[in-house]
Amino acid sequence: MAKDVAVIGVGQTYFVRGYEGSIRELAFEAFREAMQDANLTAKDVDASIFCSAPEYDKQRSPAGVLAEYLGLVPQPTFYVETVCSSSTVGVKIGYSMIKAGLHDIVVVCGFQKMSEITSAESQERMGRGGDIQWEAPFGTMMPAYYALYAQAYLAKNGLTLDDLRDVRVKAATYGQINERAVYRKGVKPADFDPSNPDAKMAGPVASPLRVGDCCANADGASCIILANAEKAKIFQKKPVWILGIGAASEVVNMAARPDFSKGLQVAKAAAGVAYKMAGVGPKDISVAEVHDCFTIAEIMAYEGLGFAPEGDGKSLIREKATYKEGKIPVNVDGGLLSKGHPIGATGGSQIRTIVLQLRDEAGPMQVKDPQIGLNHNIGGVGLYGNVTIFGRD
Amino acid sequence: MGFDKFGRKSFTSFTKTGKFVDLLAEGRVEGTVCKQCGAKYFPPRADCAQCLSKEMDWFELPKKGTLETFTTAMYAPFGFEADAPYTMAVVDFGAGIKAFARLSKDFADPKIGMDVTVRPLKYDDGQITFEIAKA
Numbered sequence: 001m002a003k004d005v006a007v008i009g010v011g012q013t014y015f016v017r018g019y020e021g022s023i024r025e026l027a028f029e030a031f032r033e034a035m036q037d038a039n040l041t042a043k044d045v046d047a048s049i050f051c052s053a054p055e056y057d058k059q060r061s062p063a064g065v066l067a068e069y070l071g072l073v074p075q076p077t078f079y080v081e082t083v084c085s086s087s088t089v090g091v092k093i094g095y096s097m098i099k100a101g102l103h104d105i106v107v108v109c110g111f112q113k114m115s116e117i118t119s120a121e122s123q124e125r126m127g128r129g130g131d132i133q134w135e136a137p138f139g140t141m142m143p144a145y146y147a148l149y150a151q152a153y154l155a156k157n158g159l160t161l162d163d164l165r166d167v168r169v170k171a172a173t174y175g176q177i178n179e180r181a182v183y184r185k186g187v188k189p190a191d192f193d194p195s196n197p198d199a200k201m202a203g204p205v206a207s208p209l210r211v212g213d214c215c216a217n218a219d220g221a222s223c224i225i226l227a228n229a230e231k232a233k234i235f236q237k238k239p240v241w242i243l244g245i246g247a248a249s250e251v252v253n254m255a256a257r258p259d260f261s262k263g264l265q266v267a268k269a270a271a272g273v274a275y276k277m278a279g280v281g282p283k284d285i286s287v288a289e290v291h292d293c294f295t296i297a298e299i300m301a302y303e304g305l306g307f308a309p310e311g312d313g314k315s316l317i318r319e320k321a322t323y324k325e326g327k328i329p330v331n332v333d334g335g336l337l338s339k340g341h342p343i344g345a346t347g348g349s350q351i352r353t354i355v356l357q358l359r360d361e362a363g364p365m366q367v368k369d370p371q372i373g374l375n376h377n378i379g380g381v382g383l384y385g386n387v388t389i390f391g392r393d
Numbered sequence: 394m395g396f397d398k399f400g401r402k403s404f405t406s407f408t409k410t411g412k413f414v415d416l417l418a419e420g421r422v423e424g425t426v427c428k429q430c431g432a433k434y435f436p437p438r439a440d441c442a443q444c445l446s447k448e449m450d451w452f453e454l455p456k457k458g459t460l461e462t463f464t465t466a467m468y469a470p471f472g473f474e475a476d477a478p479y480t481m482a483v484v485d486f487g488a489g490i491k492a493f494a495r496l497s498k499d500f501a502d503p504k505i506g507m508d509v510t511v512r513p514l515k516y517d518d519g520q521i522t523f524e525i526a527k528a
Contacts, residue, residue, distance in 0.1 A: 118471070120468075120469075120474065121470075121471045123468070123469075123470035123471065124471035124473075126470075127470050132404040132405060133396075133404070133408060133436075134436040134493070135493055136404050137400020137401055137402060137404065137522065138401065138481055138493070138495050138522070139402075139466070139469050139470060139472075139473035139476060139481075139495075141468075141470045143466070144464050144466045144481055147464035147466075148462045148463070148464050148481070148482075148483060149462070151462045151463060151505070152461060152462035155505045203467075204465075204467045205466075205467055205468065206464045206465065206466045206467065206468075207464050207465040208464075209464075253493065254491075254493040255435060255436060255491040255492050256491065257483075257491075260462045260483065261462075
């Protein structure tokens with residue numbers, strides 16, 4: 001396992017509804033925390049990468065504006081986009097630039113201010129993350145796309161709506177102890193019971209998915225600072241090393257997808273590459289962050305990452321194996337379901353959680369003595385798959 | 394006919410496969426097949442990703458496929474609100490050909506694996522699309 005590139009600083013804003021500031025101020029909050037974490041000044045930074053999904057705010061080419069506000073001019077900067085996995089891909093690009101010897105220290109900042117537009121407009125933008133020529137004309141949106149997978153998966157694999165409910169109950173268990181999460185309330189099984197008039201999670205969205213199966217929009221930013229081994233030793237007494245990076249793509253159009261009951265193929269492909277590069281397997285992972293934009297996505301992730309055999313992701317949630325005390329803790333920061341999903345900030349937020357876990361600094365969310373952590377960040381409807389593996393010093 | 398006529402609301406004005414809309418108007422739902430290597434595509438493509446050819450023919454979708462998966466959306470994105478709820482689905486025709494579309498409005502009680510077909514649909518405002526109906 002090569003220890004060439006480390007995470008030396010992490011930062012994240014509170015994920016909120018209706019952030020009272022502009023995108024540059026939002027990004028600065030995450031940047032400030034990461035810079036203070038690594039004890040850096042702007043002149044130590046060699047380059048910056050900004051990551052978001054376009055069309056939520058009006059700023060075109062945001063990298064220049066944000067680099068200026070963060071005080072990172074005249075160093076090189078640019079913009080990276082793979083919708084929901086933008087900032088994990090930003091970290092991959094930063095890793096590559098450092099590994100190639102172009103730069104010593106790179107700032108990767110993901111941001112999204114979703115509250116600039118209405119929820120229906122947001123659904124339309126996300127739908128257009130699919131195929132605008134052949135699918136958006138039918139009125140597609142993210143919950144419906146993931147619901148196509150859920151419907152086929154449930155029919156074949158014996159997963160039940162109660163299992164999906166229990167994924168949300170788990171997320172809310174940890175959302176309550178993550179002060180940065182947008183959804184801080186607990187969720188009880190009764191909240192999904194359609195016969196209960198107060199069931200806030202039971203309303204149908206896109207069958208079989210209900211309100212409680214869907215993550216919330218939020219405003220937020222994340223910042224990950226990467227360094228080569230020499231600088232990592234100078235600036236961070238607990239560097240967290242990037243051990244493996246895997247990525248893959250899938251055809252966009254639903255009409256060209258393989259069997260919907262088998263989950264997202266990009267996750268499997270990306271995980272295979274990342275495990276091989278890191279020289280580890282699923283059993284070596286101490287703590288994981290997976291892309292639970294919908295409850296079904298977490299179950300599919302268990303299988304895509306090899307934590308459970310194909311078709312048997314349900315066993316992990318039924319046995320509570322993915323709780324903090326379980327054999328493979330997953331999303332013990334509340335995940336996207338409770339933390340919220342500010343598109344461009346999400347990957348960096350997941351990576352921050354893994355880094356804090358590996359530094360034993362995750363507070364009430366801390367798992368016991370983790371050695372290797374993993375982040376699984378999916379862009380679009382299984383369009384871009386990204387798996388990154390991290391290890392402690 | 395321009396491709397802005399396709400679907401409930403089109404996001405694309407021009408495509409080299411614009412004839413698709415004319416074929417819908419004639420009552421046919423067709424994909425493209427590469428004249429050089431025989432690769433079949435639905436939705437249609439103007440270029441073959443298998444052999445790089447740009448010589449394509451049209452072929453009609455099989456009359457019968459099976460319903461692979463579906464979802465009923467209770468809410469709709471901006472611009473589609475008046476249609477909700479509606480059901481979207483994937484049909485598997487076999488041999489690697491599938492189609493994504495809405496189910497017809499009168500399609501009751503969809504079930505995975507049931508026999509279905511696709512057919513053109515004209516909206517009152519002049520838009521034209523295709524939908525999935527029971528076979």
